[in-house]
Structures are given as structure tokens and as C-alpha cells.
Amino acid sequence: xxxxxxxxxxxxxxxxxxxxxxxxxxxxxxxLPRQYSIMSMGYADHGxxxxxxxxxxxxxxxxxxxxxxxxxxxxxxxAVTLTARQERFRLASGRTVDGYTLNGASPGPxxxxxxxxxxEVRLVNDNVRAGITLHWHGVDVPNAEDGxxxxxxxAVRPGAEHVYRFVAPAPGTFWYHSHQVSHEQVxxxxxxxLVVLPPDPPAVxxxxxxxxxxxxxxxxxxxxxxRVAAGPGTVVRVRLINSDNGPTSAWVAGAPYRxxxxxxxxxxxxxxxxxxxxxxxxxxxxxxxxTMPDRGSPVRVQVGGGLSVVLGSxxxxxxxxxAKVLDLLGYGTPAALGFDPGAADRTFRxxxxxxxxxxxxxxxxxxxxxxHLYPDVPMYTVAEGDVVRMTVVNTSGEVHPMHLxxxxxxxxxxxxxxxxxxxxxxxxxxxxxxxxxEIAFVAxxxxxxxxxxxxxxxxxxxxxAHLMYAGYTTPFLLGAATGNSPE
Amino acid sequence: xxxxYKVLAYVIAAEVVVQAMMIAWAVAGLGxxxxxxxxxxxxxxxxxxxxxxxVAGIIVHGINGGLLIPVLALLLLISSFFAKVPGGIxxxxxxxxxxxxxxxxGYAGHGLPLAGLLHGGNALLLFTAALYTAxxxxxxxxxxxxxxxxxxx
Numbered sequence: 001x002x003x004x005x006x007x008x009x010x011x012x013x014x015x016x017x018x019x020x021x022x023x024x025x026x027x028x029x030x031x032l033p034r035q036y037s038i039m040s041m042g043y044a045d046h047g048x049x050x051x052x053x054x055x056x057x058x059x060x061x062x063x064x065x066x067x068x069x070x071x072x073x074x075x076x077x078x079a080v081t082l083t084a085r086q087e088r089f090r091l092a093s094g095r096t097v098d099g100y101t102l103n104g105a106s107p108g109p110x111x112x113x114x115x116x117x118x119x120e121v122r123l124v125n126d127n128v129r130a131g132i133t134l135h136w137h138g139v140d141v142p143n144a145e146d147g148x149x150x151x152x153x154x155a156v157r158p159g160a161e162h163v164y165r166f167v168a169p170a171p172g173t174f175w176y177h178s179h180q181v182s183h184e185q186v187x188x189x190x191x192x193x194l195v196v197l198p199p200d201p202p203a204v205x206x207x208x209x210x211x212x213x214x215x216x217x218x219x220x221x222x223x224x225x226x227r228v229a230a231g232p233g234t235v236v237r238v239r240l241i242n243s244d245n246g247p248t249s250a251w252v253a254g255a256p257y258r259x260x261x262x263x264x265x266x267x268x269x270x271x272x273x274x275x276x277x278x279x280x281x282x283x284x285x286x287x288x289x290x291t292m293p294d295r296g297s298p299v300r301v302q303v304g305g306g307l308s309v310v311l312g313s314x315x316x317x318x319x320x321x322x323a324k325v326l327d328l329l330g331y332g333t334p335a336a337l338g339f340d341p342g343a344a345d346r347t348f349r350x351x352x353x354x355x356x357x358x359x360x361x362x363x364x365x366x367x368x369x370x371x372h373l374y375p376d377v378p379m380y381t382v383a384e385g386d387v388v389r390m391t392v393v394n395t396s397g398e399v400h401p402m403h404l405x406x407x408x409x410x411x412x413x414x415x416x417x418x419x420x421x422x423x424x425x426x427x428x429x430x431x432x433x434x435x436x437x438e439i440a441f442v443a444x445x446x447x448x449x450x451x452x453x454x455x456x457x458x459x460x461x462x463x464x465a466h467l468m469y470a471g472y473t474t475p476f477l478l479g480a481a482t483g484n485s486p487e
Numbered sequence: 488x489x490x491x492y493k494v495l496a497y498v499i500a501a502e503v504v505v506q507a508m509m510i511a512w513a514v515a516g517l518g519x520x521x522x523x524x525x526x527x528x529x530x531x532x533x534x535x536x537x538x539x540x541x542v543a544g545i546i547v548h549g550i551n552g553g554l555l556i557p558v559l560a561l562l563l564l565i566s567s568f569f570a571k572v573p574g575g576i577x578x579x580x581x582x583x584x585x586x587x588x589x590x591x592x593g594y595a596g597h598g599l600p601l602a603g604l605l606h607g608g609n610a611l612l613l614f615t616a617a618l619y620t621a622x623x624x625x626x627x628x629x630x631x632x633x634x635x636x637x638x639x640x
Contacts, residue, residue, distance in 0.1 A: 012568035019565060187534070212530045215538025246529025282530075306526030354594065365553060365594055397598035399529070433598035455533060 030358035032375065035479035038151050038448060038466055045378035047346030049386060051470070062473035065152060065447045068143040070165040076120035078113045078168075083124040084132050084178075084190060092222035097213045099188030100128060100178075107209050107221050107243075108192030111176070113168040115196055121176075124161040131155030131483055132190060134164060135179035137283060138264045138427045139194070140406050141166040143447025143472075148405070149180035150476050150484030151448055151466070156180075157483070171198040172264030173239040173285040175209065181485050183245075183456035189213070191243050196264075202289070204228060204236040208301070208309050211243045217307050230311045232296045238288045238309055242280045245455040247399060247430050251277040252290060253319040254299035261287035262328060265408060268422035269333030275322045281430035282401035283454035329414055332422025341412055341440035345386035348378070350451070352431070352463065354396040359462045367396055367453070367463040374462025380451065382443040383470045392429065392437045400458060403428045404467065405449040409441035428454055443467075448474050450486070459487040489624055492570035492579070495563040496621035499582060502556050503614040509544040509551070516541020552593055560586040563620075570624075578620040585613040 044051070082102045089101050102108025113119050125132050133155055135147035145166050149155040156162045177191035193209045206228050208219050219226045230236050237260070242248050256272035263285055270289075280286050290299055290311065298312035302319070310316060353368040360374075369377040382388055390409070394400055404427060411424040414437050431437060452464035464487060478484050520539040521527060531538055537546075560583040567579035589609050596603030 009569075015568045016565045019561060210530075212534045214536035215531055215534045217526065217530065242530075244530035245533035246531075248528060248530050304526065304528050304530065306524075356590075363554065397594060457533065 027358050027361060027363070030373070031361045033479055034481035035477045036375075037474065037477055039468070039473060041375045042372070042377040042379045042465070044381050045348060046381050047348040047388070049346040049381075049383065051381070062471045065143045065472050065474045068447050068472075070118065070142055070145060070167060072165075074118050076165070077117035078111065078119045079122075080109070080111055080120070081122045081124060082108055082134070082192075083126050084128050085126045086128045089189070091213060091218060092220070093218070093224050095213070095216065095223060097189065099213070100132075100185055100190040102190065102192055105221065106189030106191075106213075107211065108176075108190075110193040110195060110207055110209075112195050112197060114199075115168055115170050117168045119164075119166055119168055121164045122161055123156060123164065125156045125158050127158050128185075128190075129158060130181045130185075130485070131157050132178050132185065133162070133180045133486075134176050135182075135405070136164070136166060136174065136176050136194065137403070138172070138174040138285065139166060139169055140408065140445050143406065143445070143449070146405055146447070146449070147179050148450055149486045150478035150482060151450065151474060151486060152476065154476060154482070155484050168196045169264070170266075171196045172261055172266075173207075173241060173287055174264050175241050175243060175285070177243065179486050182487055183460040186243065186456055187245070193239070193241055195239065202235045202237040204230045204234055204311070206236065206238045206309060206311075207241070208238050208303060209241040209243060210248060210303050210307070217304050219303060219307055219309065223307070225307060226309045228309060228311050229313070230292045230299075232292055232294050234292045236290045236292060236299075236311055238290065238301050238311075240280050240286045240288065240303065242282055242284055245282050245457060247279050247281040247284075247401060248304040249277045249279050249321060249325075250286070250288070250301060250303045251319070251322050252288065252299060252301050254297055254316045255290050255293050257288045257290045257301075259286055259326065259328075259331065260289045261285075262424065263408065263426045263428060265425040267332045268335040270331065270422070273326055276324045276326045277322045278326045279430060281428050281454070283403050284401065284426070284428040284430070328421065328424045329411065329417065329419050330421045331424075334421065335423055337410055337423055339387055339440075339442050341387065341389060341410070343387055344389040344440065346380075346382050346388045346443075348380050348388065348390040349393070350378075350380075350390055350402070350465065351393040352396045352400055352453075354398075364461070366461055367400075367458055369463070369465050374464065377462070377465045380465060380467045381470055382467060384443060384446050386443040387440065388443055389438065389440045392431050392439060394431045394433055394435055397433050399430060399432045399455075400463065401428050401454040402431050402451070403454040404441070404451045406445045406447065407441045407443070407449065407467075409439045412438040412440055414438075443469065446472055448472065452487070456487060488566055488569040489572055492563065492566040492572055492575060493621050493624040495559055495566055496578075496582065496617050496624075499556060499559050499563065499586075500614050500617035500621065502551060502559065503610055503617065506548055506551055506556075507610060509548045511544075513541050513544030513548070516544065552590065557586055557590060572624050575620075575624070578616070578623070582613070582617050582620055585609065585616055589613055
């Protein structure tokens, strides 16, 4: 081989390696261990507060979160057994879906309780091969009852069972769903509604749990309108629950409505609105109160455009989505928060971006948190009692419904505009592209809590961080070898 | 290796055609589905299952554009190191750069629809560049092994 030819070949091979090398390195670097603890994931972000002596970020030391349970000696007031099956099932409207059921149906049964009652749910896994859990979305349960596989428990294998116990919080609308392979199990049916009734429930109280099965929107598992009898002058509460991966809009034709609760928390001083659309983000809830017109005409609550809750008798007209959107930032009247967000002990930033790279050995365009790809994401570390402020910024090009487990946070401002209405408490926040929210909460529920996107496919692609209390540790492990895969 | 280089460039040009066909097919299917009473919103868009067949066009467009075409463009550049096509590396690099621009515009279009407009235009630039890259191979007669030429490239 002539020398020039050899040199040329060497240059070509070197150039190839210069291109392929970095890709290979990024690929191998992104691969996850066969098993790992959430405690060892990413890097600690103390938000300007003290690191704490028993930090536990290295996976050692601290109080075991399995001790964070509801009083074991207290008898249950509401006892429910839910049996999960992986099967082909028929929706109420007759359509067949290949997915998951609880007690033979999807959605699973609505669990109803009164504030302060102890709810005990026995979850039995009949045949779901990947294992299951139940997460109580919006209920600030003790950490060990949170139902996140690999973080607060092991996934419940086929033939096994797990008991969840928690005290029903203040009246409100909540839901429950699997937090094991959730992007698959929730989309295909493993969820249901949870309602904590007020002491004096309205005359007509309707749960409208909307879900898209195989591209078809349903309300309570039925792809036809939900018809509810309601006489003239009757006060109706419609509990909208969005169990999907994307935000949906609802609007009312035929009467004004008030948004009386958001994410299970009462709105203070809600005023009637008309010709106004309301956005309910993925995982979020909104309770609408409607007083039926005295003249006896029916009312249509449109959910996502194609489907409605029809109140009263008759066929109220469909209307196009109103251009005006209700802004919760200025809705209702102010009230005391119960803490001072100005005196924050920790200040965090949760900035969502997007870039090409590898996550768990897979190439693609992935979501980043503060510029980092999963699992190299921040571990937001707090101490019990801290007042926490967080800036949530989305520069990723797509909407993200952000869900913090175990806590309700309050919106302080959006894009620099201060909140002027009722305290906007939430557990699921619609953070649109280009938006920036300032939020605050009190760290009053110790443990290890997921803080993730409730577009569950995004969470499965790594848009998940955790809030960790100093001095606590979890014995559970994630990864292929453990069978725990929360997202 | 010249053949590999040439075929890769042709395949990239063909892939641009496939991309245009796929997205037009999906939009047509969406129109027909909405016309039949279907409601398309974010939840349906994020749903695992397809509400109408033509959604497959969006899925193929995503896999092709997000993964397959960038890999083909990288392979084209790598093959150009070995192919001894005069100016081949330059054109391989150009195709890769246009693919990078195309991807950036495509993803940016999710939040900034104007980028989608440019995405459509850049597609034709990429198609032309890939086609020209393929067609210019062999047009200039390359002597068997002139050391002087090899050293120049």
C-alpha cells in the first residue's frame, strides 16, 4: 500500500472515530444500572438551604420512609378491595379495549369518603404481569402510602396484594391510578375517581372522569354524553377529572358556571362566568357548580369538544369553544395562605428544555431539567417545615402538566404577573411552552416525592425529578433487575 | 465506497419525498376524520392508539426525521471519508448540516409554528442537495489512483 494511501485511510478512520466516538460514549454513559436507588440519582440541589447532616443522598442513613404510614391501629371507615386484571374489556358504550380493569371495569369504582374518615384500599393483582401500584393523585398521603413503584414500595406482582391506608383530606375531587409502568397502565385503564364529599353535598353531584381510550374520548368510560336529571333551580356540582396525557378544555352552554374547586381545594369567592372556556390539565381536576335555569332548559357541559355532560332533560345545543379562557390567576377573591412565601428557606428552579441525546441507551429528543437529561437531574432537598419557592420554566416547545406528589403548592405569579384571585392551590399545573410560574409550598409531609410531568410518556422519557426530605431514606430500588418501573 | 456514498445520498433524497408524502397523507386523513365528526385535541394526539389510519403518517414522519435520516446523513459523511469523490466530504457535510437545520426547525415548530413554515422550505433545499450530491458522483472522471489528487482532497 503506497504511503499516501495509508495516510489517507488513517485520516478517514480517525475522522470516522471522531464522529462515532462521542455518540458511543454518550450512549454507554446514558445506560442505567440494572438496579439503583432514587437516593443516588442526579445531584443534590439544596436551594440555598442547609445540606443537613443526614442527607441520605448517597443512599445511606436517615429514617426509613416505610415508617411514614397512617396509624396502623385505627380501624378503617371506608374499606375497598380493588382487583386489577390485564384483559380485553368492554367500555360502557360497547367498545372493546385491550387494557386493564379494576374490579372488572375501567375506570375502576369511584371511592367516596367524608373528610377525616380512614380509607383502606386492598389492591389485589390478579394477572398484571408488569406489576401494579396505586397512587392517590392529589391526596397528600403519608409517604409510604404514595404508591410509586421503586420509590415508596415494590410493584405488586401477579397474585400478590398491597394495602393502602390514608385519612380522607378536606372535601374535594381526586383520583387514583397505577404508578408502575404508568405511561402504559394509566393510558389503558388502571385508574378511578376518589371523591371526598362535603358535609352538605349539593343536590346533584356528578363525577365526570374523562379519558381517551384508543383515540376515543369517554366520560366515566362511556363515549356517549353523560345525561343527568336536574330540575329547575337545582344546584349541580360537576367534578371534572382529566386522566389523560394532555390538557383538555371544558365549557358550559345554557347557564353560567362557577369554578368552586381546583385540584381538590375550594376556590375562595368564585364568581359566575359565561362564554368562557376552562382548561383542565392532565391529572388535574376542576369542580364546576351550575344552578339550573328556572325556566327548565337543559345545560350542556362540553368536555374536550366532542363529548358532554347534559344536565336536565332535552337536547341543549352544542356551542363552539369560547375564545375567552378562564384565568385562575385572577379568579375569585384573595385569602390567607397560612404561610409566608416571602420567607422562603429554599428556592429552586425547575426549568424544562429539550435536546437530542440518549436516555437509558435510547437515542432521541429528550426533555431536560435545568439542562440535564435523566437520570442526571436535580434532587430537590428540603428539611421538614421549610417554606419552599420554586420557579417552573418551560422552554421545551411543548406543554407540560407538572405534578408534585404529597403536597399542594400555590401559584404566586405567572410570567411575572402576580396572582390576584383566590389562592390557586394545585397539585397539577399546566406549564405551557414559554411560560414561567413562581410557586410556593410548605414542606410538611416528609419522605421522597416525585415531581414530574403528568404527560406520562414524557415522564417515561425522563421528565421526572424528586423532592427529598433531609434525614429520610427509602429502601426500595428501581431498574430492570428490580421489576420497578414507576413511569 | 463510492457506490455506498452515492446510494446513501439517493436514499436521503428519497426519504425527503417520503417525509412530504407522509405528512400530507396525515393532514388529509385528519381532515377527513374531523369531517366525519371526529374531535382532535391534545389528549387524542397523546393517545397511544391511532383514532384514524393516516395518523401513521405522523408517526413515520417522526421516526424517519428524528432518527433514520440523521443516521443516514451521518453515514453519508462517514462514507465520504473513504469514497474519494472530489468535494464529496463538502457535500456530505452540507447534507448533514441541512438535516440538522431541518430537525431543529421541525422540533421548534411544536412551540413556534413559524419554524414549521421554514421546515417545509428547507425540505426542498435538503432534497436538492442530496440529489445533487448523488448525481455528481462519477460525473468528473476520476483517474484510478493519482496520488496528487488523493493528496489534494
